[in-house]
């Protein structure tokens with residue numbers, strides 16, 4: 001297994017460009033199933049999760065072409081299979097995103113039930129309950145979701161809990177349903193707005209994405225489009241934290257700061273000087289130690305759970321004590337044990353981490369357990385004394401495009417060690 005060797009202590013400086021957002025791209029790729037025509041996606045990030053989604057569509061019969069400008073054209077005009085097999089679903093839970101489109105276009109779908117994962121049980125009951133309200137029949141059999149519907153019929157649906165991929169699944173399914181669907185208690189993440197914009201560019205009639213209520217008027221068919229994936233706000237946030245923990249001075253380009261307002265405000269609270277214009281964010285940290293910041297994760301527009309692990313590192317080297325409450329996922333403190341092996345002083349009680357800032361942390365051999373946990377270990381390695389080796393970095397390659405190249409460009413010293 002490949003590893004990353006990080007020589008800590010370098011201060012990061014310079015400009016980098018954000019890649020396309022993984023969490024925007026995954027539902028967009030799934031949405032191509034809704035359409036007979038070809039869809040072209042630009043600015044797709046080169047990530048393992050994107051490859052897995054293409055593998056899934058390919059296994060069902062989609063044709064995927066890459067042109068000389070690195071744009072992908074996907075044709076799902078005539079799928080031969082409507083099954084998402086366990087081998088793929090177990091490596092990426094977002095595979096569930098093909099359920100809504102398959103049901104809407106083909107009237108049936110067979111999707112392996114995603115199991116537990118490192119950050120909690122992550123069930124899909126909200127997706128299934130909502131699809132039932134559109135008229136789908138759903139059975140669970142031999143570890144698979146078996147869904148069918150002659151025709152989905154619009155309905156008014158209130159989700160039992162806020163779910164990002166659940167909102168996306170229902171939005172996609174309802175585009176081809178008969179009549180009007182109203183979705184309530186929906187996720188308001190920017191990626192929901194991105195997907196609605198893409199679907200509308202294909203002829204869907206969706207309004208309200210990003211607000212409390214999404215209204216979808218079903219149409220008979222969708223048509224071709226060319227759509228560019230917006231920048232990855234979590235990648236941007238991670239590089240801003242990298243600057244904050246190394247006393248750096250970094251500008252992240254290509255990112256709309258409105259997507260990161262809570263993160264920017266917390267970075268300011270740490271004592272960093274953060275400035276932004278419409279499509280870039282600059283940070284400069286000139287303090288011996290950051291100020292500690294309390295954080296409670298919650299759905300957008302609150303502080304994103306996908307930035308929680310990274311902020312654990314800022315707090316770990318801050319001057320003082322801070323609290324992090326994780327309210328979105330039940331088991332998202334896997335990075336804490338590894339951070340403590342590097343000299344951090346963090347205790348966890350349920351969903352509450354109490355972080356006592358320390359003067360210095362030290363390099364160690366550590367193991368990545370999930371995507372954002374891996375990011376936090378790399379950030380810790382950047383500000384630790386000595387060498388850190390991060391093992392199981394396949395987690396990071398799922399969601400960060402060429403992370404070591406980008407960080408090295410800013411002055412880090414990271415080497416990918418072959419397996």
Ligand code: UD1
Nearest residue numbers: 023094122123124125126127162163164165166306328329
């Ligand atoms: C998405 C993001 C992920 C992010 C998360 C929360 C993608 C591909 N992934 O994941 O990066 O961390 O949103 O912002 O966009 N839940 C249920 N039943 C359900 C669905 C969800 O109980 O049917 C629970 C989950 O276990 C979790 C919470 O609801 O505790 C939120 O999960 P959800 O928003 O669905 O996360 P994902 O869409 O999987």
